[in-house]
């Protein structure tokens with residue numbers, strides 16, 4: 001009755017079962033939190049009034065997104081000294097939906113898409129749903145995360161996550177050129193996931209790092225309000241299309257039909273996009289200050305890469321990261337992700353840097369002393 005694409009193994013592991021039992025425990029410290037709306041970051045008064053624009057009473061959809069919302073995304077890039085033509089912007093409800101659109105646009109069933117490992121486990125589900133196959137290329141842990149270019153296999157699309165989740169790493173210029181050259185040789189497009197790009201430890205690197213300026217290969221750069229403005233509940237993301245004019249034009253024309261088939265972005269959020277994206281600047285200042293404080297509270301062996309919302313804490317080489325996480329939950333009521341969740345090879349745990357500073361510092365002291 002059901003498709004094989006959705007025949008996922010759904011057994012709960014011991015850690016998630018125990019975490020579910022302890023949900024609601026006031027003493028539980030959740031260091032897996034990725035939801036920026038529940039970690040006590042102050043929001044501007046009146047922010048929601050942007051949703052009560054009376055123009056939202058009328059429905060006049062544009063498949064790629066309303067002009068003022070796409071202009072607001074272009075203005076967001078302009079504040080970062082990056083020029084983006086609003087005509088090259090496609091709005092989607094989430095970044096996950098953007099991936100789904102791009103897989104439909106670029107990949108035949110059974111085609112290969114290259115994606116980094118370690119990384120966020122979202123891709124395998126998106127690939128299953130699109131009936132395509134992931135070919136992982138490896139990032140190797142060292143003083144910084146480096147690309148193992150010998151693992152780059154042919155694929156029809158190459159995903160780059162910049163900064164990557166959870167390593168926080170950004171490709172070095174040489175590695176980036178290598179990936180782009182490899183993509184060109186195999187006729188692949190590039191999908192650059194930049195949802196965390198505003199959270200580089202050195203925010204000024206945004207303009208030099210973003211893929212929206214990539215002109216040689218057809219490139220799709222993804223981001224959205226979820227991380228940029230800390231508003232995942234608003235459901236507004238975008239794709240910036242760059243590359244050779246002819247390819248970009250064809251991509252936009254086909255994306256128009258894909259987006260028109262769903263018309264998934266609501267009118268109120270599009271009309272509110274200018275206000276939400278302007279407010280994102282104050283939100284990011286607050287969050288960046290918190291991330292910096294929490295990074296300083298980490299044990300000295302923690303890895304934070306170039307930025308992002310997470311840190312990796314290596315364990316002893318013979319440790320079992322799931323057993324460690326389970327023991328931590330039982331004894332100290334602290335929930336962390338074991339590294340294997342992100343396909344980290346060496347034993348490690350992954351902690352979110354979003355929790356309030358006092359809670360985070362006290363938890364680090366409890367876990368690692370000092």
Ligand SMILES: Cc1ncc(COP(=O)(O)O)c(C=O)c1O
Nearest residue numbers: 094095096120165195224226237
């Ligand atoms: C690297 C990365 N890309 C995309 C997403 C999904 O973002 P959205 O909420 O816009 O679908 C996440 C969510 O955590 C993520 O970590």
